[in-house]
Amino acid sequence: MIKEITLVSILVLFSSLLVGCSHGLEDYKQGNPKLDLQQFFNGTLKVKGIVQDYSGLVTRRFDADIKAAWQGNLGILDETFYFNNGEISHRCWRLTKDGDKYSGTAGDVVGVAKGRTSGNALNWEYQLVVPIDGSEYTITLDDWLFLLDEDYLINKTEMRYWGVTVGEITLFIEKQSKQKVELTKPECTFAAG
Secondary structure (H helix, E strand, C coil): CHHHHHHHHHHHHHHHHHHHHCCCHHHHCCCCCCCCHHHHCCEEEEEEEEEEECCCCEEEEEEEEEEEEEECCEEEEEEEEEECCCCEEEEEEEEEEECCEEEEECCCEEEEEEEEEECCEEEEEEEEEEEECCEEEEEEEEEEEEEEECCEEEEEEEEEECCEEEEEEEEEEEEEECCCCCCCCHHHCCCCC
């Protein structure tokens, strides 16, 4: 009986420690500068990033170019990724802002990405269809963006499959130009929405 009580006490204590160690979006509400996606993701941006597997091993590196524009509360992020193995991929995000909440869709996103900003951070979660060795897997992404200053943002993403962490993505985004961009890919314009 004493062994069972001790084991239960240890499990409760361990669970409490884990809950106490996690962070939430509200922890960043005092963070500055305030993240406004309409301001940061507007114009041209450059990205450098890495993909790590579950053990932390870097498995891919990439650069990306983003053209971003907004019309009212609707935004488009036209992204082109250049991976170190020569692969090039494209994603067109369609974003909607509603106060401090954002939703987004893209061709390889299952359903709708949903998130919220607080202070200098955004957290959103979505499911992404990822091709691996001829098969497709639906991976859940827990995406955190942190604005460092008006020109730099860090994005850290945990990837989970069936609740198990299978990797991470870390990227740095640098704002190149605040000039209005012309979205030229037919599938990635406001008219295509």
